[in-house]
Amino acid sequence: MGKRFLTDSLLLTVFLLGALSLGWVVPPAAANDVVAAEMQPLDDEIEQLQAVLAEIDRLGQDRVTQLSRWIGWWTKIKELATQTGDEMLKDFDERISTAEKAQGLLSSLSNSSPPNRRSIPRLGWHDTVTIGQLIYTLKQERAKWADLIGKAKAQWHIAAVGWITGEGIQKAIDDFEKQIRDINQGIRDGTFQVHIVGMGWVTGEPLRKRIAAIEKQKQAIRDKISAGDYEVVIPGLGKRTRKTLEAEIAGVEAELAKRRETATKGDMVIHRPPVSWQSRTQLEATLDADAKSYEIMKKTVSDGVYSVWIVQTGWAKRVDLEGQVKSYEETLAKTREALAAGDYHAELPVGWATANQIQKALEELGKRLEQPNLDAKAREAIAKQIEAHQKSLTELQAISAYDIAIITLEKLKVASIVTNIMKLARPDFERRELVRTEREETLDEYSIESELWIKPIEQRLARLRQARAWIPGGE
Numbered sequence: 001m002g003k004r005f006l007t008d009s010l011l012l013t014v015f016l017l018g019a020l021s022l023g024w025v026v027p028p029a030a031a032n033d034v035v036a037a038e039m040q041p042l043d044d045e046i047e048q049l050q051a052v053l054a055e056i057d058r059l060g061q062d063r064v065t066q067l068s069r070w071i072g073w074w075t076k077i078k079e080l081a082t083q084t085g086d087e088m089l090k091d092f093d094e095r096i097s098t099a100e101k102a103q104g105l106l107s108s109l110s111n112s113s114p115p116n117r118r119s120i121p122r123l124g125w126h127d128t129v130t131i132g133q134l135i136y137t138l139k140q141e142r143a144k145w146a147d148l149i150g151k152a153k154a155q156w157h158i159a160a161v162g163w164i165t166g167e168g169i170q171k172a173i174d175d176f177e178k179q180i181r182d183i184n185q186g187i188r189d190g191t192f193q194v195h196i197v198g199m200g201w202v203t204g205e206p207l208r209k210r211i212a213a214i215e216k217q218k219q220a221i222r223d224k225i226s227a228g229d230y231e232v233v234i235p236g237l238g239k240r241t242r243k244t245l246e247a248e249i250a251g252v253e254a255e256l257a258k259r260r261e262t263a264t265k266g267d268m269v270i271h272r273p274p275v276s277w278q279s280r281t282q283l284e285a286t287l288d289a290d291a292k293s294y295e296i297m298k299k300t301v302s303d304g305v306y307s308v309w310i311v312q313t314g315w316a317k318r319v320d321l322e323g324q325v326k327s328y329e330e331t332l333a334k335t336r337e338a339l340a341a342g343d344y345h346a347e348l349p350v351g352w353a354t355a356n357q358i359q360k361a362l363e364e365l366g367k368r369l370e371q372p373n374l375d376a377k378a379r380e381a382i383a384k385q386i387e388a389h390q391k392s393l394t395e396l397q398a399i400s401a402y403d404i405a406i407i408t409l410e411k412l413k414v415a416s417i418v419t420n421i422m423k424l425a426r427p428d429f430e431r432r433e434l435v436r437t438e439r440e441e442t443l444d445e446y447s448i449e450s451e452l453w454i455k456p457i458e459q460r461l462a463r464l465r466q467a468r469a470w471i472p473g474g475e
Contacts, residue, residue: 037234274438328411
């Protein structure tokens with residue numbers, strides 16, 4: 001009889017332990033079986049704390065992933081800043097080359113030395129000294145910018161960032177990398193802090209200490225049982241009457257219903273770095289607004305009215321640049337048309353004149369030279385005028401060729417910039433996509449948080465219902 005009783009008790013114990021390990025709520029075998037009931041809240045708390053510890057680790061790794069994406073984005077910004085510096089130096093080289101070509105042109109023109117000046121297309125009035133000063137100034141300015149770029153102190157305007165230097169970009173990358181190191185170290189030593197609904201701001205270290213304290217408390221209960229000093233009460237609850245227990249159950253049921261309703265309606269507010277404090281309903285509204293804003297931006301880029309800062313021109317839109325290209329093409333066509341018609345004006349030894357005007361003047365001078373009654377002095381004066389007009393024709397060809405070449409170069413430069421508009425707008429696109437990805441990922445966090453928020457109430461309610469079996473007259 002005694003052996004059978006021990007065998008039945010052992011089987012019952014194995015069944016209860018197995019059921020508990022599977023998460024089943026099992027009523028006690030007898031009214032005085034209070035050990036499992038007292039241990040259960042401690043086990044539940046350990047489970048909850050371990051779940052929070054796992055959540056801290058998960059949130060830390062999620063944040064590391066998010067920060068890594070930002071490092072990737074800032075690395076692209078760094079590459080764009082490097083390209084911008086290269087483009088600025090290239091622009092200086094082109095301007096220096098243009099000025100040097102003008103210097104070569106001036107050296108071939110008459111009346112180009114001080115105090116005389118000649119009008120150079122696209123550069124204005126210059127003599128051989130001022131054109132040299134211009135070249136020197138451009139080279140000095142280029143050297144200054146090259147030094148700033150080399151030291152990462154040059155400041156650029158980047159879409160979605162604003163004005164920033166290479167040092168600032170590197171600092172942003174370094175700051176994100178430090179955050180990642182701090183998070184990883186914080187997870188290891190238990191100092192990384194996150195916000196959990198229903199618990200507030202928590203770190204791992206006190207949770208681990210609490211788990212150790214609970215394990216110590218459980219061992220103290222076992223020690224009391226072994227020593228025969230255990231007092232029979234409703235474990236985890238203390239003294240209860242049926243009425244007080246039912247009232248407590250009703251209150252917990254109301255709280256559970258309230259939390260479930262809040263979670264279902266999307267009104268539960270959580271904290272995540274990408275969205276700060278928001279409910280699911282608020283976040284969904286934010287995502288809708290983001291989508292509309294993204295489409296508006298896509299349209300502005302497609303329509304050519306998206307403004308970007310370009311090193312060669314400053315703030316510009318594609319439609320404006322295309323208009324400049326068209327204007328250069330029209331100017332080029334009109335210049336060639338005027339040149340072909342002999343109506344191209346230039347500042348020459350005979351003053352502002354066209355080829356037609358010079359030819360007409362040569363004809364008139366030729367006729368005057370043929371007059372037999374001219375004295376030697378008048379004949380010599382006419383001959384000098386003829387020489388000046390012939391020299392003007394030669395200079396007109398050189399000036400017009402220079403003018404056409406410069407217009408063509410300017411047109412090609414602006415046309416090349418048009419193709420770069422999309423590249424310059426890309427950081428804004430990628431930032432919006434990055435922000436949207438983080439916010440969309442946050443949507444999954446609400447179900448995780450709601451489970452952590454609701455689970456303790458469900459567990460408490462299960463314990464209270466189970467405790468009815470310990471009270472005479474209970475269910």
